[in-house]
Amino acid sequence: MRLAIDVMGGDQGPGVIVQGAAQAVLAHAELELDLFGPRQHLDAEISRLPQPLAAAASRLKLCDAPSVVRQDATAAWALRRGQQSSMCAMLRSVAEGRAAAGVSAGNTAALVALSRRELGMLAGMSRPAISTALPARAGGRCYLLDLGANIDLPAERLVDFAFLGAAMVACVDGVGRPRVALLNVGAEATKGNVCVREADRLLRKAVACEAVSGKWREIDYPAFERPDFDYVGYVEGGDIFSGGVDVVVCDGFVGNAVLKSSEGLTRMLVERVQMAFESTLGGRLASLLARPVLKRLKQELDPVRYNGASLLGLKGIVVKSHGSTPAVGFYYAIRRAMREVEQNLPARMAASWSRR
Amino acid sequence: MRLAIDVMGGDQGPGVIVQGAAQAVLAHAELELDLFGPRQHLDAEISRLPQPLAAAASRLKLCDAPSVVRQDATAAWALRRGQQSSMCAMLRSVAEGRAAAGVSAGNTAALVALSRRELGMLAGMSRPAISTALPARAGGRCYLLDLGANIDLPAERLVDFAFLGAAMVACVDGVGRPRVALLNVGAEATKGNVCVREADRLLRKAVACEAVSGKWREIDYPAFERPDFDYVGYVEGGDIFSGGVDVVVCDGFVGNAVLKSSEGLTRMLVERVQMAFESTLGGRLASLLARPVLKRLKQELDPVRYNGASLLGLKGIVVKSHGSTPAVGFYYAIRRAMREVEQNLPARMAASWSRR
Incomplete structure (x- = not known):
């Protein structure tokens, strides 16, 4: 290779x-x-x-x-x-x-x-679209896209991203039927900006195509056939790390802000944990005892290990x-x-x- | 009271x-x-x-x-x-x-x-605007606004938020000259969407008003006089937690996504740390030894302690x-x-x- x-x-x-x-x-x-x-x-x-x-x-x-x-x-x-x-x-x-x-x-x-x-x-x-994996609960991971290449998008691009992200997870991680979500400021249907709500409407039509027996084809958006993923609707930022979804789709500005802030927060938390353990004798002893545990944790969660974003x-x-x-x-x-x-x-x- | x-x-x-x-x-x-x-x-x-x-x-x-x-x-x-x-x-x-x-x-x-x-x-x-504090490095904190009330904003609203956030930090936290930044997808002047770049231009004019001796007053945006803060320009998501700024201003959609993802990430990390310590005998002993340290850490970083967002x-x-x-x-x-x-x-x- x-x-x-x-x-x-x-x-x-x-x-x-x-x-x-x-x-x-x-x-x-x-x-x-x-x-x-x-x-x-x-x-x-x-x-x-x-x-x-x-x-x-x-x-x-x-x-x-x-x-x-x-x-x-x-x-x-x-x-x-x-x-x-x-x-x-x-x-x-x-x-x-x-x-x-x-x-x-x-x-x-x-x-x-x-x-x-x-x-x-x-x-x-x-x-x-740029996409990378973030660590999630129970040893899982979640792909976030877009991460900064696409700003001020029309809704159709978010729908494209859902297909791209699902295809990538299916191919690279071998997930049979990826769970794909749209990032929003709340789970309720009334939340969010016009673009996200329109993308939600298009995705619901796309994944429900068999149920409504082709009726949605009358709309002006190009027809989807049997998408290979489940669209789970809106999620909030916290759900990226919950382990409940494989792909979270958003505008590049939002995705970049979430990715960078997550990295910054992880760095800050690791620093605080280290400082706290260093600050007392009990803490220093504990960190000696827990060295293998802490080493494995760092390996699992280190943003460096998640480095490498795919251009899809x-x-x-x-x-x-x-x-x-x-x-x-x-x-x-x-x-x-x-x-x-x-x-x-x-x-x-x-x-x-x-x-x- | x-x-x-x-x-x-x-x-x-x-x-x-x-x-x-x-x-x-x-x-x-x-x-x-x-x-x-x-x-x-x-x-x-x-x-x-x-x-x-x-x-x-x-x-x-x-x-x-x-x-x-x-x-x-x-x-x-x-x-x-x-x-x-x-x-x-x-x-x-x-x-x-x-x-x-x-x-x-x-x-x-x-x-x-x-x-x-x-x-x-x-x-x-x-x-x-909705604003809340997030923990930052070296025991600091940073206020983020807006957190979800205002979506698809004109640039002038972001400028308002900078003033509101700075006034709040000065008043409630007693910071003499708050450092205020705009959230963007990169620190370079060419980055970001039209709204953020325009807000940056207005803020640079506002804080540089004495240097340019009133010339900027010719623009159509209302005149600012001696703002009580330093505008530090663009920051990326990670800088929220760096301790280098007091206020970070963004659109409500972005702020909500960053806040919720930060909370979700913190929960996930705490869970992973607990599981890792529980999984080995050394880890369990260490967590007994380190109990006071871990308790103080949890107190310092617990999102629950930061609960309470101000409507400004x-x-x-x-x-x-x-x-x-x-x-x-x-x-x-x-x-x-x-x-x-x-x-x-x-x-x-x-x-x-x-x-x-």
């Missing part, structure tokens, strides 16, 4: 990305990675790889791409001026089939815009890593891309999408 | 509310509470109060209000048909000066609409309790109302607002 990596995106510079890539090839014998970035950066970071990561260098192919899409660049700038960038070169290698998937920790708006142009969209999709609706696999992730987080983003390749996500998504 | 309590709002029935009210009068010798609800419910719940709460009964005045605003009622229904409701009667007693503040755990949309009609708004405000922009004090809170949470909502009364919030807010 060969994947393409944009080395220049992360907030902490290319070193972290190259280290994460090296970890990935050492952990997965079948993996080869093409690293895209300015030649001098690539050479410098490879030569700086510490042992035992340096052993990975032979399976990291360096691909010169002279320019960089900066974090503060607009999508329009990236489309017009980003042709020589590491991000664009990485995406082109996916589009041309040289790599099975691409991973970047760079500018989200640019990645979305360039992915759309270089890889193309499933028929009827206008822009990729593309005719190919692109995974967005957090810009500020450490090397191990970038490794998890590569793992996410590998899983989507193994499960043949684009082809199965396209099949599910065409049945829509 | 006399406060008015709507007994009929909570998801768990009036019992929890009456118990919370009894806790409050027992804890505060100067407090008297008027309880509004259908007479038979009030009598039944008072007679059911367990010891030692039953001792509070003499300072709980029962005020018959025959009807109830249900959780699924619309604001329009409440305005038209809710005249005899416990919520409306409670608000009327605040409007008429019989009580210094009102507290309800009921239907948010109805509470906002009825508060606005019964108490009236500060000049120039159209609807109340009214000519009076109304606090919204979570519908699903236990009795102790309702007690904290009453405490919030007491603090706002002690700090004379409406008068100081009006003064700050008129200087705007």
